[in-house]
Amino acid sequence: MTINSPCGGSRTKRCYYLACVLTVIGVFFFIIPIFVHDEFYLNILILAAANGVIALAMRAIMNMGTPSFAHGAFVGIGGYASGLGAIKLGLPFWLTAPLAAVVAVMIAVVLGVITLRLRGTYFIIITLSFSEIIRVVLNSTGENIWGGAKGLLNIPPPSVNLFGRAIQFSQNNLAPYYYLIFVILIITLIVMYRTDHSRIGINIRALRFSPNLAQSIGVHLMKWRVIAFAIGCIFAAIAGAFYAHYYVMVDANAFFGVSYIIPVIAWVIVGGRESIVGTLLGAAILTILPQYIKPLREYDQMAFGIILVLFGLLLPQGLASLPVRLSPWWASLRRKEQS
């Protein structure tokens, strides 16, 4: 399937089919809160969706080659920006979330210009350093502004007026949160999909697989890298903003460490770093499964570690690559059946 024409071949027929499947899935997820009222399940789905956004954002950055260890920092920055916007400026969510995105983009561009020239390991070191600096600053200063080590507390939940009635967002009524993150996730998916298929996605992939070749035909290395990086950081921040209003608080230790980033990388790798759906699935599965499988929950970090190692060695392109990898085996199986 060529990357340029999403549906290839008999375009109308395949697109129609795809659209049907997507609509069914969409409707399914849309009606869940109508039937499911148990907060436990809704919470899991909400987390899965939010993590999906973060994973997709990380994938956008990993499309350039190396994961950014500042990713968690941007989730945190988004959370703080949105929280501060709500508390200090009294802005509603639909303004603080874009505010978080704007703050993130400004920082991301500056950081990107500084750091994106570096290769692999050095990029990790410098983004990690950045993350640590921000973490220490947020943790040990600014008691009056952002709460220092205690974190930013009492962030008001989003307030939305639909058809003249105020919708209650609270921990007892998770459905509004569910729809909110649902919408955010869909927007993320659309943007990521379209980016991939546009000049942005192509240039970034060209730069990743062969930077010298890409440059020699006119692709500006830094410009496209900064753009990809900025896109990833924006969505990380938006997810952070959501988390801030969901948990009603945000603190400097939640998202800023190495321990946070490693599972995020796992989501992308396990799902499939080349595929959008794969990444989303990876995040969803790795968020949902531990809730149900007790050993996974108690030994969650070890499990992640083992999963990372196994996937790295055996299935580095993630679950999304399984169909491709298994198809020759499947085909030979069918041939055996027929003979």
Next chain:
Amino acid sequence: MLELNDISVKFGGVLAISNLDLVVNKDEIVGLIGPNGAGKTTLFNVVSGFIKPVTGTAVYKGYRLVGKRPDQIAKLGLTRTFQHTVLWANVTVLQNIIWAHHLKAGVSFWGALFGTQTTRHREKNVVEKSMEILRYFGLDPVAHELAGNLPHGQQRALGIAIAVSADPDLLMLDEPATGMTGEESARMMNLIRKVRDSGRTILLVEHNMRVVTGCCDRIVVLNFGQKIAEGSPEEVSKNPRVVEAYLGAEEGEYAA
């Protein structure tokens, strides 16, 4: 079209190129030859912006090249191929050319986001144009093969096709005929002439003497980073300094 003046390049204390002058005129095919290590690829790297020279100027169509990034230089209409085949190996041949096209006729972000009419038009155009280029290079039968699976000769051709997709006025080919059989190199020669005849100027580095004498209008000989001879193929092959340079380094050389 291209004028280099007094170019010198240093690698950690060693002068890889010293005080080189070079001129390439429109519609010429100029060959750059010399023993291994004479500085030919280094010169390509300087002109295409991957390396900065210590001294000297390079002017292309009136633009100064020194200090520009490779992508800026490519946008001015100067592209190159690489000594070791450099391709996007894990996508198809057609994909390689499509990607190369997005420089000129790429779909913008907002266009892609909203799937506008112009966007879809442009996408179709790009695919058609890419197939045309593949036909021109004789690569259309393998259009849907992964580039990394192609045999060597076709990979080299693809490399040139990519560089040509960017619609350059000056094309620099780095050893286009390496590792080719007699038949393959004959085809490469024809290809090179065909590309020139379509309105481009070519500067090429090559070791294969048949290819060099066969398609170059003019030859420049380098040794130890300096120009030692220049002229038509006949003149140069009779030049005693040239003969000495090659004989002197005969262990590593293969005269075709």
Next chain:
Amino acid sequence: MLSVSYILVALGLVLIFGIVNIFQFSHGTLYMVGGFITYVAFGQLGLNYFLSFVIAVIFVGLLGVVIELGLLRHSKSPDVDIVITLGIILILQQGAQLIFGVNPHKVPSIVEGSLFILGGSISYERTLAIGLGGAVLLALFVYMRRTRGGQAMIASAQNATGAALVGINISRMRVRAMFIGSGLAGAAGAIIAPIFFVDPYMWLTPLNKALSVLAVGGLGSVPGAVGAGFIIGMIDSYGSRLVNIPTATITNFLIVMIILIVRPTGLAGRRTYVET
């Protein structure tokens, strides 16, 4: 004083990076394992400290070898290396958490009392640590400079193909590098253990510091690592005393960032041009 442990950890990392060509992210957790082994052997079982030290070094060294032979050997790309070493961090961290619990443990002191010198006092404990660290460094340099094994390792670090051509078994070099490099981390952990606490999260700080050291000193350079280790150790100690810990940490990382921006391969590291 902390410089000693930073230098050891960083040197281990440099060695591994130079020969195995992998940035061993879980190097810090190996340091933690060294600390815990010392805790168990010396603190819990009552073995002689130096014996515990040796046990720790060897165990961690072997752990490094297992990682290389079992995992890294089979990795198909540098991206996978990163993923594997990151995974190991989680495995080892939670492993320690489950065995020893979340809280820090105190390892008993080896010797009490202080030395009064140059108008200040320094505990015997720390003097011993510095001495032990210095001894390890000395042993390392002797090995690298004087023995054939050491020379072979330097050769493979500088030019793997050339080394292979003269008959050096690269595969064995990798194993050796992992053993020695990881052993250094274990040694650092064992040295630090009696002075500070051991806990499952103690790997983060030395990893951060080692990263800083390598950024400043250059990823492939041994003298760079030593020099940078001193610098960063100094900044840390004096920084924390003059100002406070957070400021020292921030300065530390700011310096790392600045150096990486200005000189992308560190002050003394290898230079390769890939990107203009």
